[in-house]
Amino acid sequence: MANIISDETIEYVGILAKLELSDEEKEQAKADMGRMLDYIDKLGELDTEGVEPMSHVFPAHNVFREDVVTNGDTREELLANAPEQKDGMFMVPKTFA
Amino acid sequence: MTITDMTALQLAEAIRAGRTTAVEAAEAMLANIEAKDKKYNCYVTVDAEGALTQAREVQARIEAGELDGALAGVPVAIKDNMCTAGLLTTCSSKILYNFVPTYTAEAVRNLQRAGAVILGKTNMDEFAMGSTTETSAYGATRNPRNPEHVPGGSSGGSAAAVAAEECFFALGSDTGGSIRQPAAYCGTVGMKPTYGTVSRYGLIAYGSSLDQIGPLTKDVADCAAVLEIIASHDAKDSTSIERQDTDFTSVLTDDVRGMRIGVPNDYFGDGLDGEVKEAVLAAAKTLEEKGAVVERFDLSLVEYAIPTYYTIAAAEASSNLERFDGIKYGYRTGEYEGLHNMYRKSRSEGFGAEVKRRIMLGSFVLSSGYYDAYYLKALRVKALIKRAFDDAFARYDVILGPVAPTTAPRLGESLADPIKMYLGDIYTIAVNLAGLPAISLPCGMDGNGLPIGLQLIGDCFQEKKLIQTAYTYEKARGAFPAAAGEVE
Numbered sequence: 001m002a003n004i005i006s007d008e009t010i011e012y013v014g015i016l017a018k019l020e021l022s023d024e025e026k027e028q029a030k031a032d033m034g035r036m037l038d039y040i041d042k043l044g045e046l047d048t049e050g051v052e053p054m055s056h057v058f059p060a061h062n063v064f065r066e067d068v069v070t071n072g073d074t075r076e077e078l079l080a081n082a083p084e085q086k087d088g089m090f091m092v093p094k095t096f097a
Numbered sequence: 098m099t100i101t102d103m104t105a106l107q108l109a110e111a112i113r114a115g116r117t118t119a120v121e122a123a124e125a126m127l128a129n130i131e132a133k134d135k136k137y138n139c140y141v142t143v144d145a146e147g148a149l150t151q152a153r154e155v156q157a158r159i160e161a162g163e164l165d166g167a168l169a170g171v172p173v174a175i176k177d178n179m180c181t182a183g184l185l186t187t188c189s190s191k192i193l194y195n196f197v198p199t200y201t202a203e204a205v206r207n208l209q210r211a212g213a214v215i216l217g218k219t220n221m222d223e224f225a226m227g228s229t230t231e232t233s234a235y236g237a238t239r240n241p242r243n244p245e246h247v248p249g250g251s252s253g254g255s256a257a258a259v260a261a262e263e264c265f266f267a268l269g270s271d272t273g274g275s276i277r278q279p280a281a282y283c284g285t286v287g288m289k290p291t292y293g294t295v296s297r298y299g300l301i302a303y304g305s306s307l308d309q310i311g312p313l314t315k316d317v318a319d320c321a322a323v324l325e326i327i328a329s330h331d332a333k334d335s336t337s338i339e340r341q342d343t344d345f346t347s348v349l350t351d352d353v354r355g356m357r358i359g360v361p362n363d364y365f366g367d368g369l370d371g372e373v374k375e376a377v378l379a380a381a382k383t384l385e386e387k388g389a390v391v392e393r394f395d396l397s398l399v400e401y402a403i404p405t406y407y408t409i410a411a412a413e414a415s416s417n418l419e420r421f422d423g424i425k426y427g428y429r430t431g432e433y434e435g436l437h438n439m440y441r442k443s444r445s446e447g448f449g450a451e452v453k454r455r456i457m458l459g460s461f462v463l464s465s466g467y468y469d470a471y472y473l474k475a476l477r478v479k480a481l482i483k484r485a486f487d488d489a490f491a492r493y494d495v496i497l498g499p500v501a502p503t504t505a506p507r508l509g510e511s512l513a514d515p516i517k518m519y520l521g522d523i524y525t526i527a528v529n530l531a532g533l534p535a536i537s538l539p540c541g542m543d544g545n546g547l548p549i550g551l552q553l554i555g556d557c558f559q560e561k562k563l564i565q566t567a568y569t570y571e572k573a574r575g576a577f578p579a580a581a582g583e584v585e
Contacts, residue, residue: 009461010457012464013457013460013461013464014441014457016415016460016461016464017415017453017456017457017459017460018419018422018437018440018441018444019441019444019445019448019453019456019457020438020441020442020444020445021445021453025453029453029454029457032454032457032458032515033454033457033458033461035515035516036407036458036515036516037461037471039403039404039407039516040404040407040408040462040471040475041404042400042401042404043401043404043405043408043474043475043478044474045401046398046401046478046481048474048477048478048480048481051477051480051481052477052480053473053476053477053479053480054476054477054479054480054483055306055476056306056336057292057306057483057531057532057557058292058293058336058338058532058557060335060336062335063332063335065332074199074200077197077199078199078425080197081195081196081197081199081425081426081427082424082425082426083423083424083426083427083428083429084429090424090425092424092436092439093433093435093436093439094435094436095435095436
């Protein structure tokens with residue numbers, strides 16, 4: 001049961017993944033993803049009827065704390081990592097035309 | 098015995114006794130790095146000046162009687178996916194080529210509080226995705242046992258640095274075997290603790306439900322000592338577990354009488370190299386002679402662990418790696434048209450091929466229409482795998498098997514066929530899915546002089562049984578030869 005990945009699927013997944021692949025990378029991605037899904041399809045052999053999906057091995061519960069600031073002001077250090085900054089803020093490309 | 102031959106515990110003892118100093122130890126490691134790292138490429142970043150400053154401060158505090166911990170003054174290497182304030186942290190990716198964190202990972206903080214001296218940051222597979230340390234954007238690491246071979250991965254730089262005596266011990270992270278497998282390939286000890294034992298705060302996330310930090314060391318006693326220090330309950334990691342039983346060095350006793358050890362038949366089938374099989378079964382025999390009760394059994398579901406893992410890990414990776422967007426830190430593309438084009442180009446140019454492959458797969462299995470069939474199915478199989486381990490641990494204290502099907506492959510042989518590379522994780526990966534602790538330690542050499550790893554797996558929170566069993570085996574085995582690797 002070979003999975004054939006269409007151009008449309010790769011295009012769509014590229015949008016979800018926020019990746020822009022070259023034509024060559026797209027062909028490679030189609031082949032790779034098809035093979036991986038063929039392999040993952042092996043899980044279909046197992047009957048999991050009535051088995052609850054397990055996201056965490058131990059019971060997960062929310063961890064609450066008081067809404068109190070405990071960290072200091074590291075704005076300068078944080079902004080130092082930004083590709084572009086201006087007036088103490090991150091610079092981003094125009095988002096509205 | 099020269100300084101570099103010492104284990105971490107021996108070195109700390111020598112420093113406390115005044116036979117050497119933290120500064121001499123740091124200088125010795127920096128000299129080894131200078132001599133060897135051009136060849137092995139264990140480190141992405143070496144902080145020579147910072148290490149000497151830390152060493153002088155630690156030495157002063159030891160002399161003043163303020164520091165007397167088991168690892169005070171010992172130089173350590175940190176995998177480059179753990180944040181270190183003020184010190185470049187790249188995840189071996191181009192996308193973080195210039196990232197300097199403003200805070201330090203909690204596990205690393207615990208080491209600093211104990212007086213360990215940080216030498217630098219070790220190479221890894223990009224974002225910990227890989228089994229060879231060849232996907233690093235900063236060049237492959239070479240195995241100090243034989244530089245034509247890979248050190249394993251993803252914590253390959255950490256394992257190689259320990260084997261090459263470019264540090265006394267290292268921290269790695271293990272999502273599907275990334276501590277245990279490089280430890281096996283390089284002939285060091287490596288341990289993945291129970292999920293939640295070591296804080297993930299400051300660990301750059303790959304598969305959050307699977308990731309766990311752990312030690313890579315020269316021997317089992319060092320491993321126990323490091324784990325004792327890095328294990329802590331941390332309010333900054335919501336999956337951190339409060340444990341009282343983290344005095345792991347208390348079980349360094351040479352005794353396995355009555356220990357029930359299960360050897361899964363499924364771990365010794367097709368695909369396992371003959372020399373690896375022989376060495377691992379000989380280790381089981383050794384433990385039996387020391388008084389353990391050794392039995393063969395069927396674990397079941399072993400062949401389903403890899404597809405389950407790659408579905409879950411890719412899904413979590415695609416979500417975790419969304420944060421690399423070219424805005425807050427890291428690489429931004431030079432030319433772009435608008436916000437979305439900037440995101441896509443920055444990420445496409447910043448991530449390597451294996452990372453993109455997993456982000457694409459993860460985005461697909463989480464997408465509408467496929468979520469149930471792939472992602473939820475994998476979570477259901479994960480529950481079955483956990484159940485299979487629960488059944489096994491109802492009968493056994495420890496599960497014993499190989500770490501990897503072969504010894505370290507040659508450089509350049511693995512990346513061409515991703516699925517074949519993924520199959521190499523078959524004995525390590527289920528441990529992460531089930532949240533279990535497991536330790537890897539050397540149990541022999543193949544005909545080419547490459548180390549063979551023995552894996553011991555325990556039930557959740559049963560690290561002590563693993564450490565006691567591993568320690569007993571290590572005593573019976575005797576000293577393991579160090580990497581020959583004298584560099585011309």
